[in-house]
Amino acid sequence: DSLSADKAYSSRGNRRALRARRIPHDIPEKDDQKANRTRKGSRGGRPPTFRPQRYRQRNTIERLMNRRKQFRAVATRYDKLACRYRATVQIADILIWLRAKPDRPKP
Incomplete structure (x- = not known):
C-alpha cells in the first residue's frame, strides 16, 4: 500500500512526515521544485521517488469516490x-x- 496525491501535496514537510511514518508515497514533484533542485546541483539532493504507473492507478479510486x-x-x-x-x-x-x-x- 502507498499514498498517492497531487502535486499540491509535494511539499518537503509532507514528504518528511510520510517518510517519518514509513509510508511509501507517489507524489509528483512540482516543476519549480524540480528546477530549484537541479539549479542547486549536488546540494539539491536526490529527486524524490515517483512511480508514474502507481500514480495513474489513483484515477480509478478517484472515479469510484465521485460515483459514491x-x-x-x-x-x-x-x-x-x-x-x-x-x-x-x-x-x-x-x-x-x-x-x-x-x-x-x-x-
Whole structure:
C-alpha cells in the first residue's frame, strides 16, 4: 500500500512526515521544485521517488469516490453509527456495480 496525491501535496514537510511514518508515497514533484533542485546541483539532493504507473492507478479510486458521492446519504453521511454508514456505502457500491454491469453478453 502507498499514498498517492497531487502535486499540491509535494511539499518537503509532507514528504518528511510520510517518510517519518514509513509510508511509501507517489507524489509528483512540482516543476519549480524540480528546477530549484537541479539549479542547486549536488546540494539539491536526490529527486524524490515517483512511480508514474502507481500514480495513474489513483484515477480509478478517484472515479469510484465521485460515483459514491452521487448518493446523497453517502455524500452527507446522515447515519450516526459507523456500521450503518458502512452499510450505506456498501449498498451504493453494489448499485454502482450493477449499473456498470452490461445487461447482455457481447458477441
